[in-house]
Amino acid sequence: MSALHVQGHVYLIGAGPGDPDLLTVRALRLIEQAEVVVHDRLVSPEIMALVPEGAQRIDVGKAPDHHPFPQANINALLVSLASRGSKVVRLKGGDPYMFGRGSEEVAELRTAGISYTVVPGITSAQGIASATGVPLTHRGLATGVRFVTGHCRAGHELDLAWAGLADPETTLAVYMGRGHAAEIAARLIGAGLPADMPAMLVVDGTRASEEQHFTTLDHLGEVAAGLDAKRPVLMMIGQVVTLADALAVREAAALERVGHG
Template sequence: MAGKVYLIGAGPGDPDLLTVRALRLLQSAELVVHDRLVSPEIMALVPSAARRVPVGKSAGFHSVPQDRINEILVELALEGHSVIRLKGGDPLIFGRGSEEAEALAAAGIPYSYIPGITAAQGASASTGVPLTHRGLATGVRYVTGHRAQDATLDLAWESLADPDTTLVVYMGAGNMAEIAARLIAAGMPVDLPVLAVSHATTPRETRLLSDLTQIGADLARAPMEAPVLFMIGRVAGLYETAALPLPRDLRSAHLRVVSNG
């Protein structure tokens, strides 16, 4: 008899932000298929006796292709295992959880989703910068800045270049200079603030405050470790007055970085 697969969102990294159901399932897990970017604090909750199957992917290097991940989940479930599929953030927001669910459904394997706090919400809470704010942003949009190798970064630039909406870019560190240039070309103000947050909500969190003109050069001077999230919009300008502190605050004229490392 096939086992069940639980597609679990691990949230942005802080174990205190897990749902109660996610925590309960992790603490009783026997087999965990996990992404590379699930924080070590989250992984520490998995029982030491549990089998761990890493399937992590990183920019430019996919240790396990997505099609193979789908196969692994099906194979393990058909062996009768109860499988925890652990993903950073939320499995249904740039997490490819629905693709894995399709493969499971096609094989007749039961599954369920356990949502997680997505990185945008985690970064907003940890930095103190809101995603929406009266008079600054009437809405928020999430996009991915990742592209397949040699593919064109094809986004609806004219639609995204709306200064009244906060634009949150996931997985965009390697392409941020191009993203900024395309947004400016589509009409976004050149001095629009950009807040980049690495490892949001964890002890390794690092922040960089810049603007659309400078963000590419700033990242070249001070590369940030993945996962990095970008909050683009007027709300990012609130960082100067509303930011929740980190112990160390490093600033310069064009490169304003804060870190607790």
């Protein structure tokens, strides 16, 4: 029997932003059939509860400034597990190809001759847009959306195309930017974005523990500084934030109090 027939298979699966109801049907089916699950820190406990009892679970999660399992080791682990004939589920928060290093893992699998399948997931910005009522685009407010990372390697400067990002008709969805929120705001304002541009920070988006914090660009840093660094935070910047469901309810309640005052 050739080596190809005794090899396992790696499924790179996007687990979405946390709510298990947002998993794709294919993702759920493969998770329930997994023999080994290699998972990130941001995969929610509710989704991990779907993993079969007998499956091996390997936590390779990274936290800000704390990477106990380097990416090169994760790549090698996937190759090793599949080479032993295992059906491996590589479970990632959001989508494997959206700031998830899925393409790096795929490149390693290709080089090693390991078969793989990528199963897309709902990325955080999409899930949070639906959960909060903030559309990523809206006629008259945002003609486009940009997904950017607010994280950089230790010792490196956050180098983004600030002039291109500072477009008042574009929604910015900033991943992993909590620790650099003040710098991001200052650079965007310096590039021409209004200081009073609406902004929203969502903690644990789509989960039961979700928190929504509304502010403006010039106060983004101070709001971000008060959030728990261990919990995932997505920042959305743009006029579309004014359409948030929670914000509308809050403003209506404030007007009602004034009317009865």
